[in-house]
Amino acid sequence: MRIAVLPGDGIGPEIVAQAVKVLKALSSDGVKIEMEEAPIGGAGYDAAGDPLPAATLKLAQDADAVLLGAVGGWNYDTLPRPMRPEQGLLRIRKELNLFANLRPALLYPELADASSLKPEVVSGLDIMIVRELTGDIYFGQPRGIHINANGEREGFNTMRYSESEIRRIGHVAFDIASKRNRKVCSVDKANVLETTELWRQIMIEVAKDYPDVELSHMYVDNAAMQLVRAPKQFDVIVTGNIFGDILSDEASMLTGSIGMLPSASLDSNNKGMYEPSHGSAPDIAGQNIANPLATILSAAMMMRYTFNSEEVAQRIENAVKKVLANGLRTSDIWTEGSRKASCSEMGDAVVAAL
Ligand SMILES: NC(=O)c1ccc[n+]([C@@H]2O[C@H](COP(=O)([O-])OP(=O)(O)OC[C@H]3O[C@@H](n4cnc5c(N)ncnc54)[C@H](O)[C@@H]3O)[C@@H](O)[C@H]2O)c1
Ligand SMILES: CC(C)[C@H](C(=O)O)[C@@H](O)C(=O)O
Numbered sequence: 001m002r003i004a005v006l007p008g009d010g011i012g013p014e015i016v017a018q019a020v021k022v023l024k025a026l027s028s029d030g031v032k033i034e035m036e037e038a039p040i041g042g043a044g045y046d047a048a049g050d051p052l053p054a055a056t057l058k059l060a061q062d063a064d065a066v067l068l069g070a071v072g073g074w075n076y077d078t079l080p081r082p083m084r085p086e087q088g089l090l091r092i093r094k095e096l097n098l099f100a101n102l103r104p105a106l107l108y109p110e111l112a113d114a115s116s117l118k119p120e121v122v123s124g125l126d127i128m129i130v131r132e133l134t135g136d137i138y139f140g141q142p143r144g145i146h147i148n149a150n151g152e153r154e155g156f157n158t159m160r161y162s163e164s165e166i167r168r169i170g171h172v173a174f175d176i177a178s179k180r181n182r183k184v185c186s187v188d189k190a191n192v193l194e195t196t197e198l199w200r201q202i203m204i205e206v207a208k209d210y211p212d213v214e215l216s217h218m219y220v221d222n223a224a225m226q227l228v229r230a231p232k233q234f235d236v237i238v239t240g241n242i243f244g245d246i247l248s249d250e251a252s253m254l255t256g257s258i259g260m261l262p263s264a265s266l267d268s269n270n271k272g273m274y275e276p277s278h279g280s281a282p283d284i285a286g287q288n289i290a291n292p293l294a295t296i297l298s299a300a301m302m303m304r305y306t307f308n309s310e311e312v313a314q315r316i317e318n319a320v321k322k323v324l325a326n327g328l329r330t331s332d333i334w335t336e337g338s339r340k341a342s343c344s345e346m347g348d349a350v351v352a353a354l
């Protein structure tokens, strides 16, 4: 297993170091893993004047999988847009054709008291959010800020999806639902936006190939409300890039913290990049207090999706469960009666539990 390790910025290096510890522990147990590190985001800009240095992209292209921390930081916000850390992330997703972003919102029973919702509303929660990742308003042209006919500045972006882009993410969602509880909820804003009216039409077409999977549709504003009212009604949610970005952060709080939500970003051959759903958390960077579990659980997803090793994936997930069951918590998921752990202590505990 050749893994490109891209720690990035802020808490990125702190949380990635914990996932690397876990991978090294597996490696010393006979799983063959080679890892090589490279800078991305602000670290890429600092090292090579580019948030996605050519050497980093090459390393990622040559690897079987990529482990990424997070990118971004306040000191980069005034750079010209192409130089900003977030552009490095968007470019690597596009370059590697990682169109399918899987964000599982799963409540570990031990964290029921850390969830933003009452235990009876969230217990047993297991939702898979399938977010399209290489299209939508993120990439649509034209975009920019120009002077309009009234002589004032005007900002504009274009929400755009082609039929084939919608179809391929639809198939990913239905394939996943076939192996779960056979329900896909497609989230759109078809009452207002043509792009998502097409989205809905294509989802209905894709559903014809999956007679045992039930398709429903929901407007995104209602979906945001339903996620906190009755989240267990969902099995698989499929949605576009921008709605998926927002809904997955919302769903993370049902699981206790944004620090618990892993992700896999896959191409059509399950080559993938694995990263927590959260960002570089500049407000807590450098303090060794970030929750590394989303990153460690992303490494488990890497074993499952790219390396086809369900057994190793479950070993990592079971180790996380064990640590939580033992009452260890980083500050974001800490509740009365549990023991507070730093980022590195949490990583050490998962390694010990392996
Ligand atoms: N995939 C990515 O690399 C990614 C994702 C989101 C945001 N960002 C970037 O990160 C920077 C900060 O963005 P933001 O503040 O909006 O979002 P964020 O996710 O970085 O942080 C939001 C809040 O959640 C907390 N948090 C996040 N991860 C945590 C963890 N593992 N443990 C404990 N607490 C955690 C932070 O401390 C903060 O209070 C920006 O530059 C943004 O563009 C990057
Ligand atoms: C940093 C940003 C480009 C990114 C996104 O919007 O996709 C982040 O919020 C995420 O969820 O991975």
Ligand SMILES: [Mg+2]
Pocket (backbone or CB within 6 Å): 245, 246, 249, 277
């Ligand atoms: Mg996001």
